[in-house]
Amino acid sequence: MKIYKICFSPTGGTEKVAGFIAAKLGSDIVNIDLTDRKADFKGVALNDDDVAVIAVPSYGGRVPAPAAEHITQISGNGARAVIVCVYGNRAYEDTLAELQDCALKAGFSIVAAVAAIAEHSIVRRYAANRPDQDDYTALNKYAEQIAAKLNSNDSATPAIPGNRPYKKAGSVGFVPRPTGQCTSCGLCASKCPTGAISTDNPAKVDKKACISCMRCAAICPHGARKVNRLLLSAANIMLKKVCSTRKECELYI
Numbered sequence: 622m623k624i625y626k627i628c629f630s631p632t633g634g635t636e637k638v639a640g641f642i643a644a645k646l647g648s649d650i651v652n653i654d655l656t657d658r659k660a661d662f663k664g665v666a667l668n669d670d671d672v673a674v675i676a677v678p679s680y681g682g683r684v685p686a687p688a689a690e691h692i693t694q695i696s697g698n699g700a701r702a703v704i705v706c707v708y709g710n711r712a713y714e715d716t717l718a719e720l721q722d723c724a725l726k727a728g729f730s731i732v733a734a735v736a737a738i739a740e741h742s743i744v745r746r747y748a749a750n751r752p753d754q755d756d757y758t759a760l761n762k763y764a765e766q767i768a769a770k771l772n773s774n775d776s777a778t779p780a781i782p783g784n785r786p787y788k789k790a791g792s793v794g795f796v797p798r799p800t801g802q803c804t805s806c807g808l809c810a811s812k813c814p815t816g817a818i819s820t821d822n823p824a825k826v827d828k829k830a831c832i833s834c835m836r837c838a839a840i841c842p843h844g845a846r847k848v849n850r851l852l853l854s855a856a857n858i859m860l861k862k863v864c865s866t867r868k869e870c871e872l873y874i
């Protein structure tokens with residue numbers, strides 16, 4: 622039995638949660654990076670005795686569009702899956718329901734779902750330093766419950782929250798731009814999940830293709846990609862009320 626960690630994590634928060642859960646479920650881990658726009662997801666095929674941890678961040682209460690597209694190209698072949706949504710302490714709304722539908726379409730059998738919190742990748746003061754010790758204690762407990770369910774060969778799908786039709790997907794419109802420190806090294810362009818940044822000129826961004834995932838800003842070795850400060854402070858004000866009360870991790874099993 623292999624554990625497939627199938628993860629879309631532009632800035633690393635989702636990866637922390639998925640990596641933790643996957644490592645608790647087994648040691649033979651196969652990594653599938655859903656942010657890799659050049660990967661051949663149609664060539665990924667699991668066996669029915671494999672287990673998948675399929676993890677995405679919540680973007681506006683939905684699964685990021687490229688993640689949904691890539692997951693549905695994978696052949697689950699009846700493998701059991703734990704679906705995971707990671708969010709920035711506002712809300713995850715229909716993310717788990719949509720992720721459940723994507724995983725089903727790919728041929729997985731969903732045995733558990735987890736919602737967890739990580740630093741808000743746009744306004745980083747919210748959920749800063751999460752997942753923290755309390756989160757990992759909860760995730761550890763959840764992983765034990767999931768492992769027990771997998772070992773008992775119980776494949777029942779739990780009730781997973783969310784609406785159908787899903788919330789309307791919207792773009793947040795934060796497009797990071799290079800500052801004077803940019804050396805045009807091209808790392809941002811090569812790692813952009815949607816290919817929105819020109820490889821010849823990283824200052825050129827296809828605004829329609831950009832999903833505001835903040836990968837480019839997070840990985841720039843010179844800290845030279847930033848979003849507009851005024852937009853950021855407006856987002857901070859908008860999120861203040863809804864993000865300030867601590868939310869806890871949840872398990873559906």
Ligand SMILES: Cc1cc2nc3c(=O)[nH]c(=O)nc-3n(C[C@H](O)[C@H](O)[C@H](O)COP(=O)(O)O)c2cc1C
Nearest residue numbers: 630631632633634635678681682709711712741742
């Ligand atoms: C475009 C975008 C939309 C987001 N929408 C939400 C949201 O609706 N609710 C929320 O709590 N967090 C939201 N977040 C925060 C992310 O879900 C959170 O920071 C997550 O940990 C990011 O995952 P990553 O670190 O793997 O990239 C959003 C982040 C981005 C970039």
